[in-house]
Amino acid sequence: MTAPHTIGEALLIPKTFQSQQSLDEIVERYKNLRLHGLQVDPKSFSSTYEVESQFSPAIWRSRLQNPAGQTFVSVADSDKQ
Incomplete structure (x- = not known):
């Protein structure tokens, strides 16, 4: 998820990562994004x-690595990846 992406692009978060550090970073970013969404627009x-x-x-x-699910995010600002 470090490559440049276009605004509005939907990205599939992978289930496996090259390192534990990469996984931890993505998990933290996903957690912060979701918690922010829950505060800003709880009805969604x-x-x-x-x-x-x-x-x-x-x-x-476990939410990101669930084999039965897929997690997508959308790029809102190409400078903040």
């Missing part, structure tokens, strides 16, 4: 900030 989600802000790091990792 089937969960709440109060519930998800209590998730452990292991839960956040």
Whole structure:
């Protein structure tokens, strides 16, 4: 996810990473993005900030690495990747 992308582009977050550090970085970015979304537009989600802000790091990792699911993000600002 470090390559340049265009604004509005949808990116699929991979299930595997080259290093634990890369995984931890993506998990933290995903967590921050989702928690922000839950605060800004809670009606767009089937969960709440109060519930998800209590998730452990292991839960956040499992959400991204769930073999039955896919996680997409959209690029909002090409300078902040």
